[in-house]
Amino acid sequence: MITKVKIQGYRIYKNLIFEPNQRLNLIVGANESGKSTLMEAIALALTGRINGRTATEELNPYWFNTELIKDFVRNRAAGKRAPWPEIRIELYLDNRNELQQLCGAINSEVPTNACPGITMRVLPNPDYGAELEEWIKRASNILPVEYYMIDWRSFADCVITSRPKQLATAIIDSRTVRSSSGVDYHMRHILNDGLQPDERAAISVAYREIKASMSAGALKSVNDRMTKTHAGLHNQPITLEMDQSTRTSWEGAIIPHVSNVPFSMSGQGQQAAIKISLAMSRHSERASFVMVEEPENHLSHTSLTTLLSRIESLAGEHQQLFVTTHSSFVLNRLGLDFLQLLGGDIPRKLSELDSGTVGYFQKLPGYDTLRMVLANKIVLVEGPSDEILFERIFEDKYGKRPMALGIDVLSMRGLSLGRCLELCAALDKTVAAIRDNDGAEPDDLRTSLQTWLVAGRRELFIGVPSRGHTLEPQLLYHNEEEVLRRVLGVSDAANLAVWMKREKTETALRIASAQQQIIPPKYMDDAATFIHG
Structure with a gap:
């Protein structure tokens, strides 16, 4: 589990300290308070990716906090040796045996805190020192990120090149469900969790036989004609055959369907609800971290009630959930004691709220508690x-x-x-x-x-x-x-x-x-x- 998040210089956050609850975090805030940015930063440090692409591919000047950049440019213009703007995201993890390879004291905690953790930094690349100094002579508020580098390390100061398997993360943004990635996500879980090895082998054999029958059936007349056409042109006539190589295996030729409709063409609310259920499924190799953006989107009241019941029933002790919401219904139903209210450098928690009061509002999910909170x-x-x-x-x-x-x-x-x-x-x-x-x-x-x-x-x-x-x-x-x-x-x-x-x-x-x-x-x-x- 993540015990603490520190974000410095990333988008809206100059210096944020966020201490998540162990099991569930309902992240609430006014517009532009940084809910999505917080989720994005956590996912970036956990996976090294953003929007499905690597951090290096997605790096752009607008990652950096604008106030810090303005201060830097102003100080340099005044002749002061101000340090170049950097981004630093630190995730502090609990001390579990499977995370010991990430354990160390290379972090920003004072006094020293030796624990498992990950740091992602975006900092000037020393190989471009001369270019950076030349740029500062005509500096603007748009940093030259071409001269920056991504440094992703554990607290043990070991470079990370791909997400550690212990930090499996499921990211579900119900605001914009990407159909293609949704299909890939579902297929991976269905194939991994729903099929036995002998079933996979049987499907593979049947698929090859289907392709072979295509070659002997629908393609035969085409090949006969092509053989005669090309016979006078070269010694080796061309025919069309179904590809039997492993790169065209059956896994890439099937897609999940929902009520006989391809998953990618089903409603966005349906896609989001199923993705959340699969990510939290007790029968799958569960993600350690599940991040859900606005689960209420695209769902009717009844469907949202069903989804929240599913989340409550599937949530486990070894899985940490982060949920952003604009819905009082979601907040009341999942519990006010899990609230994390954004606004400022230290989010506010309601862990001290009486359990009777939490239960009171859970029984009244229709009351607009979010208005009171915001x-x-x-x-x-x-x-x-x-x-x-x-x-x-x-x-x-x-x-x-x-x-x-x-x-x-x-x-x-x-x-x-x-x-x-x-x-x-x-x-x-x-x-x-x-x-x-x-x-x-x-x-x-x-x-x-x-x-x-x-x-x-x-x-x-x-x-x-x-x-x-x-x-x-x-x-x-x-x-x-x-x-x-x-x-x-x-x-x-x-x-x-x-x-x-x-x-x-x-x-x-x-x-x-x-x-x-x-x-x-x-x-x-x-x-x-x-x-x-």
Whole structure:
């Protein structure tokens, strides 16, 4: 298993330290946070390949962190002897007997850490020292990678030329399933795992007989005619025969089918799901590392549920999974405790989350937990009417909707406020939690939540009981009845309090769309002030 990843100077990362979970890692982050880059860097160091090609073939200037290049060019222009930009990816592995050949202390750890591991570096080639110095005289922000080299070594300082067999890796990108590689991948597993030696031999013999029958059948008349045609031209007439050499063996002439459709022509969701299952299959020579990019892509809700169940059932202790996702369903179902939140040089983990809270959200896979994880600031409200009203109150107060200022308003829809606050506390989010008093004293309601509340960081806002137990009577307390009737379009004949209680969502929608502003309940106004900052 990988115990630590260090990435220096690669794409978005100037200096990233990532400590993966032993079994499953759900990698989550906002757009451009580096999820795919992290997966790419790990795969590059494990396999020496990227996009199906060797690192040397794929090397280009855009691998390098742009800020580091700009600093280098600026310092050199100022006459400073700044070191040339480099890329360094280090994978630290656990101490297992089969990995001892990779064990050593040639890594960047201080103090010295002797353990199995791999380092991939992209650095200036000393053979091109003169050319590099000449280039720097007219330097640009596009590095001359033609003068760079790839150095792939174990921590024992031994050069690696091909992936060590102990580090078998399966890479499944469900965003763009490449059909040809998918076919090759499946054929290799099917042939290796599904056929006995005697079966392989029998298929080979049958295939040769089929080709021989082609020569004696469909090609015979062609050969007879060609023999007569060429007889007068040379002494050795040409005929057409089926190739029986080993390079045209039957393995290259068959492809897997799914429901009688060639695998390469089946749906991308189907391809991705089958590839993930094969990579994790208990009956195959399993990959030590399985990397899955966005498994939710191309899959319906039902198919995704089936796939996640398959992942859960196949995951084993000796296999480490890395999964990137934009889906709350995937996050909730596989477990919040496996979350790795990217953003900054040190990803955040939720390993300290209570197991009961993890199980709570697993039972509610449809809840949009990812919004809570990714938001800068959060307002937690009890239901959709509170959500609608708070957004209008905030916009009246500050001239912009909360989301425009990086504030996400989430309706808990009956979820436990304590569970939501625990998750927010684990992520150290700024939170304004708003709830009805329901006839209880605010201090009593606050007591059970005190563990996760921090002044100035996570605060709870509750309406004063004497002004009403829920949102609607609070609105009536702070506004003249005539104003509310006009805003809501409720006639004098109707009981306004009863109408508002019965039509909670409609009340919120009409207030939100009205030209006239209302006076917000004080606890909601205080929450808006707090979360705005």
